[in-house]
Amino acid sequence: MLFFGLRLTLVQFIGSTHETRVFYTQLLPLTTVLTISIPETVRLLNKAEALYQSDIRSLDDLVHLAKALHSLGPGFVFLRGGHLPLTRNLEVPKYDIDKEVIVDVLYDGTDVSLIKTAYINTEISQGVGYVFSSAIASQLALGEPVPLATRKACQYVETGISKGNGLINYFHSTCILPFSRGHFIEYVLNREDVKPIWEAHVHHDFVKRIGDGTLPIEKFKDYLVQDYLFLVQFARAKALSAYKSNSMEAIAAGAEEILHIQREMSLHLDYCAEFGLSRKDIEEQEEHQACTAYTRYVLDIAHSESWFGLQMAFAPCLLGYGIIARRLWDDPGTVREQGNRYWKWIQNYVADDYRAAVAAGEAILEKHAVLQSSSQIDSLVKIFVHATKMETGFWNMGNE
Amino acid sequence: MLFFGLRLTLVQFIGSTHETRVFYTQLLPLTTVLTISIPETVRLLNKAEALYQSDIRSLDDLVHLAKALHSLGPGFVFLRGGHLPLTRNLEVPKYDIDKEVIVDVLYDGTDVSLIKTAYINTEISQGVGYVFSSAIASQLALGEPVPLATRKACQYVETGISKGNGLINYFHSTCILPFSRGHFIEYVLNREDVKPIWEAHVHHDFVKRIGDGTLPIEKFKDYLVQDYLFLVQFARAKALSAYKSNSMEAIAAGAEEILHIQREMSLHLDYCAEFGLSRKDIEEQEEHQACTAYTRYVLDIAHSESWFGLQMAFAPCLLGYGIIARRLWDDPGTVREQGNRYWKWIQNYVADDYRAAVAAGEAILEKHAVLQSSSQIDSLVKIFVHATKMETGFWNMGNE
Numbered sequence: 001m002l003f004f005g006l007r008l009t010l011v012q013f014i015g016s017t018h019e020t021r022v023f024y025t026q027l028l029p030l031t032t033v034l035t036i037s038i039p040e041t042v043r044l045l046n047k048a049e050a051l052y053q054s055d056i057r058s059l060d061d062l063v064h065l066a067k068a069l070h071s072l073g074p075g076f077v078f079l080r081g082g083h084l085p086l087t088r089n090l091e092v093p094k095y096d097i098d099k100e101v102i103v104d105v106l107y108d109g110t111d112v113s114l115i116k117t118a119y120i121n122t123e124i125s126q127g128v129g130y131v132f133s134s135a136i137a138s139q140l141a142l143g144e145p146v147p148l149a150t151r152k153a154c155q156y157v158e159t160g161i162s163k164g165n166g167l168i169n170y171f172h173s174t175c176i177l178p179f180s181r182g183h184f185i186e187y188v189l190n191r192e193d194v195k196p197i198w199e200a201h202v203h204h205d206f207v208k209r210i211g212d213g214t215l216p217i218e219k220f221k222d223y224l225v226q227d228y229l230f231l232v233q234f235a236r237a238k239a240l241s242a243y244k245s246n247s248m249e250a251i252a253a254g255a256e257e258i259l260h261i262q263r264e265m266s267l268h269l270d271y272c273a274e275f276g277l278s279r280k281d282i283e284e285q286e287e288h289q290a291c292t293a294y295t296r297y298v299l300d301i302a303h304s305e306s307w308f309g310l311q312m313a314f315a316p317c318l319l320g321y322g323i324i325a326r327r328l329w330d331d332p333g334t335v336r337e338q339g340n341r342y343w344k345w346i347q348n349y350v351a352d353d354y355r356a357a358v359a360a361g362e363a364i365l366e367k368h369a370v371l372q373s374s375s376q377i378d379s380l381v382k383i384f385v386h387a388t389k390m391e392t393g394f395w396n397m398g399n400e
Numbered sequence: 401m402l403f404f405g406l407r408l409t410l411v412q413f414i415g416s417t418h419e420t421r422v423f424y425t426q427l428l429p430l431t432t433v434l435t436i437s438i439p440e441t442v443r444l445l446n447k448a449e450a451l452y453q454s455d456i457r458s459l460d461d462l463v464h465l466a467k468a469l470h471s472l473g474p475g476f477v478f479l480r481g482g483h484l485p486l487t488r489n490l491e492v493p494k495y496d497i498d499k500e501v502i503v504d505v506l507y508d509g510t511d512v513s514l515i516k517t518a519y520i521n522t523e524i525s526q527g528v529g530y531v532f533s534s535a536i537a538s539q540l541a542l543g544e545p546v547p548l549a550t551r552k553a554c555q556y557v558e559t560g561i562s563k564g565n566g567l568i569n570y571f572h573s574t575c576i577l578p579f580s581r582g583h584f585i586e587y588v589l590n591r592e593d594v595k596p597i598w599e600a601h602v603h604h605d606f607v608k609r610i611g612d613g614t615l616p617i618e619k620f621k622d623y624l625v626q627d628y629l630f631l632v633q634f635a636r637a638k639a640l641s642a643y644k645s646n647s648m649e650a651i652a653a654g655a656e657e658i659l660h661i662q663r664e665m666s667l668h669l670d671y672c673a674e675f676g677l678s679r680k681d682i683e684e685q686e687e688h689q690a691c692t693a694y695t696r697y698v699l700d701i702a703h704s705e706s707w708f709g710l711q712m713a714f715a716p717c718l719l720g721y722g723i724i725a726r727r728l729w730d731d732p733g734t735v736r737e738q739g740n741r742y743w744k745w746i747q748n749y750v751a752d753d754y755r756a757a758v759a760a761g762e763a764i765l766e767k768h769a770v771l772q773s774s775s776q777i778d779s780l781v782k783i784f785v786h787a788t789k790m791e792t793g794f795w796n797m798g799n800e
Binding site: 148151155156158159162163172173174175176177178180181182183186187190243244246303304306307309370371372373374375376 | 548558560573575576577579580581582643644646709770771772773775776779
């Protein structure tokens with residue numbers, strides 16, 4: 001489909017009688033939408049000797065002008081009323097303060113459509129017509145019919161002027177994510193408001209003492225008990241995550257995660273037994289404040305935020321354990337094998353199954369991060385930060 | 401702060417001895433970041449007679465090159481390894497199929513940073529260096545330190561190439577909302593997938609017969625009862641909306657809405673009394689399927705979707721009643737006053753307080769719509785569409 005739009009600056013270039021004739025007899029009838037202002041209309045009609053009156057004083061005059069223009073041949077006339085701001089009741093105002101509405105007229109030879117937008121007292125005057133005609137052409141190219149394309153163009157220009165601070169803001173509907181696709185996690189961990197909090201978590205003294213084996217055994221046993229109690233609530237939050245999913249695949253993935261947590265807990269019990277802790281010992285313990293704070297924060301996010309917000313609350317645990325265990329594993333300073341009673345803990349979180357779970361979780365975060373808006377990213381990062389602090393609270397139990 | 405970046409095309413323009421001297425003695429030492437590829441490095445070092453070997457065969461050679469370049473004066477050398485794709489283990493591959501990683505080297509005279517990105521087999525070769533240096537400069541302008549600016553530039557280029565289909569996609573992190581700020585509702589109601597469903601709701605036969613007074617009284621009474629039962633559940637959903645709010649202002653607004661519904665229900669009871677229905681008559685009725693479907697759908701959205709998703713589920717009711725009542729009020733065909741036993745119903749929904757509630761609800765929708773991402777808009781519209789169908793189900797009760 002070919003659209004032929006005319007902007008009236010052309011008229012200024014019409015010199016010879018031949019050019020004028022081509023313009024009126026050939027260009028105008030080819031035109032899909034003629035986008036034109038009141039002064040341009042007056043000039044155009046004067047040249048065509050078709051103007052009955054040049055004093056445009058009412059909405060009726062405006063409609064009359066649009067009809068006169070249409071008789072020159074274009075498919076649609078889009079007559080911009082910007083030079084005639086009206087009152088709320090679409091009358092010509094006595095005082096400037098009563099200027100509230102701009103009415104543009106779209107006429108196709110049959111129907112008169114009035115498109116109302118807010119009057120904005122602006123210095124912007126040059127070039128607005130070009131923006132209108134480009135915006136209409138863009139909407140036509142997107143497949144909208146002329147009336148809707150024109151309405152959308154009017155809204156685009158109105159918003160562009162109101163958000164423009166003296167210029168037209170062409171990008172008022174555009175947002176830019178602050179990270180490249182596939183690099184969301186790295187972006188989050190390197191943010192100024194995240195980095196120190198994340199470092200405090202993954203480089204915590206508790207973690208170092210797991211690495212060199214100097215953590216007092218009672219502290220570690222307390223941690224194991226609370227971690228077990230934590231996982232019960234974490235599984236409930238995963239159930240809410242499944243509930244908030246909108247595909248069977250995602251619901252099933254949530255169920256798989258719950259079953260994975262259950263298996264992890266059973267290993268946990270075996271591991272605890274090595275430290276002389278029975279299931280009964282564990283389940284009879286009360287939740288520590290840090291455990292309640294962390295788990296109930298995640299459960300509240302599960303209730304009150306979006307599905308992806310909840311994934312951000314899960315993330316510090318998932319990512320953190322992987323990163324911590326990997327670093328301890330790689331660190332030549334780490335005490336290994338029989339030399340470190342906590343070596344098995346490190347092994348657990350560098351094992352293939354845990355690594356696969358982290359990779360899957362990372363892929364989900366990356367996939368959905370790019371579907372968020374840039375203004376949501378800050379709120380999502382706040383969830384991540386608070387959950388990280390709550391996770392660090394777990395290590396802090398060891399200081400008490 | 402002034403950043404001075406050098407792209408090595410400059411070297412090609414170095415002709416006279418004087419120009420060469422200026423380049424090496426003045427431009428290079430001024431440079432904040434020198435962005436350069438392997439072949440460019442070889443040319444540059446050859447000219448400076450500082451090249452020890454030109455056969456770059458390993459990652460060590462690459463690091464060595466970066467150090468040699470740094471001795472020429474720039475603050476940072478960013479040596480792009482694109483001409484030397486490596487294996488997963490950072491070795492030089494024997495076969496093309498083993499090319500997996502590109503390693504770029506950043507060197508500041510002290511620290512060597514290796515930046516790894518995925519190797520992408522692409523036709524894109526010309527101009528990538530310009531994109532790198534522009535991306536680094538942009539990140540520096542945003543206040544990032546050179547190492548992070550460089551990492552982000554690498555991610556930007558990697559994603560730009562992988563999403564580029566043979567060209568670099570510069571806009572991979574950009575999204576454009578399909579409506580202008582302040583015109584979200586109009587956009588939704590005019591979408592192709594919404595318009596017919598919306599029209600079926602607001603132009604429903606039930607509504608027409610309220611307008612001309614021909615609706616059988618029993619049908620209207622059934623509707624009144626179900627509408628009352630509906631409002632009880634709607635109030636519960638408003639409570640969840642308050643719970644999901646994250647400011648005291650928004651929580652309080654939710655509470656105000658619940659109290660508004662309570663007042664509306666009390667008027668409802670007075671109105672029902674005029675039709676011979678007592679409170680007991682109403683509260684003893686069972687919910688019709690249509691009432692359960694609509695209210696439980698909204699409550700499920702309240703649980704499972706974001707706060708704004710819930711506002712989209714509320715929207716068809718809020719907007720629809722305002723639009724319907726206004727149209728009936730304006731329509732010369734509507735039977736008025738004593739002539740129409742349903743006239744008071746129309747009056748209720750054009751009254752100032754209801755109009756104010758609609759305006760407030762519209763403002764909230766418009767304010768938050770622009771904070772969503774373009775990919776979320778479709779899901780949000782789906783909620784609106786389904787809630788509209790459930791609302792239409794209310795009118796359909798009158799057909800049974």
